[in-house]
Amino acid sequence: MARKKIREYDSKRLLKEHYKRLAGAELGIKSAQITESTDVNELVEKEPWLSSEKLVVKPDMLFGKRGKSGLVALNLDLAQVAVFVKERLGKEVEMGGCKGPITTFIVEPFVPHNEEFYLNIVSERLGCSISFSECGGIEIEENWDKVKTIFVPSGVSFTSETCAPLIATLPLEIKGEIEEFIKVIFALFIDLDFTFLEMNPFTLVNGKPYPLDMRGELDDTAAFKNFKKWGNIEFPLPFGRVMSSTESFIHGLDEKTSASLKFTVLNPKGRIWTMVAGGGASVIYADTVGDLGFASELGNYAEYSGAPNEEEVLQYARVVIDCATDDPDGRKRALVIGGGIANFTDVAATFNGIIRALKEKESKLKAARMHIYVRRGGPKLPKGTRENADSWRGNWHPY
Secondary structure (H helix, E strand, O other): OOEEEEOHHHHHHHHHHHHHHHHOOOOOOOOEEEEOOOOHHHHHHHOHHHHOOOEEEEEOOOOOOOOOOOOOEEEEOHHHHHHHHHHHOOOEEEEOOEEEEOOEEEEEEOOOOOOOEEEEEEEEOOEEEEEEEOOOOOOOHHHHHHOEEEEEEOOOOOOHHHHHHHHOOOOHHHHHHHHHHHHHHHHHHHHOOEEEEEEEEEEEEOOEEEEOOEEEEEEHHHHHHHHHHHOOOOOOOOOOOOOOHHHHHHHHHHHOOOOEEEEEEOOOOOOEEEEEEOHHHHHHHHHHHHHOOOHHHEOEEEEEEOOOOHHHHHHHHHHHHHHHOOOOOOOOEEEEEEEOEOOOOOHHHHHHHHHHHHHHOHHHHHHOOEEEEEOOEOOOHHHHHHHHHHHOOOOEEEO
């Protein structure tokens, strides 16, 4: 399972689209997204409520505490929203120690309310934790002692009896409505493969639940069975993270293959670089470099898995080697080509791609004083190592 954050706009879009399917009732959510490319006139044609209702506008950038940071504007008309967005679009802000530009906003109707509730569902190893409080809002952390939490094991039905501890102290006149809402949200959470869902707060509008602020994360490995349900979903980078050209190239390769190709530059001037097969192995290799005291020298995080073909590995290896050999300074460097024991990946095919890249980049490898270390297991290992090692004589150190 890979937990990937999605924008608030998409969280609410999924909630609105699937609530009726699961509950047989409408959830009156309205929201619109504004980016640099948005034509406001076209947006109003699509969402006419924008020109007739008072509005709320805030960044939709995967960071919290927007209200406390003065980044939420309330009770505006559309012209005022346009001014608010124009003044902040593309401007760099610092949140939680990370700096980055604001590129995306969400606009919603302004909903006057008196009650603020908190709901949180988190997927865990053996089930889901569900938390609820009738004291939600921006002061939730100061009122954490009022949050009630239950655990629902995987495969166990979420019934009224299961939900009872969460809503035990609610007034009778709203208890039934909120119980039903929590039950439907939990069903939606499971059905759409959410891994995290938080509403802080949601309120009641004409006696019906209405989420004011929402965060969501999806299990992106479930995309193969949810592509119709999710629709055109976006998995933005964490706030403050901007892809380099090389990272964008690998990301593009990854999107076009059924295999997995991941590459992140950690330190462009690092002297230890990795090209590791397997998601678990790649993490272990990176952790081990850090455990040995060389975290500051680790140049990258890299992982290829899922049986990429020779051409894909060739393109992937070229990028890794180019980054690893950039700007030689006379000091020795290390490239670790590793992995565990593959189940079905043809080691010979992937190593053929790597060897072709090594041959192409031989002069750069020598100029960077690169030492190459290889550890791998799996189908066709002897063919992938011995024959290839014999075909290229550089600074090659199998271990």
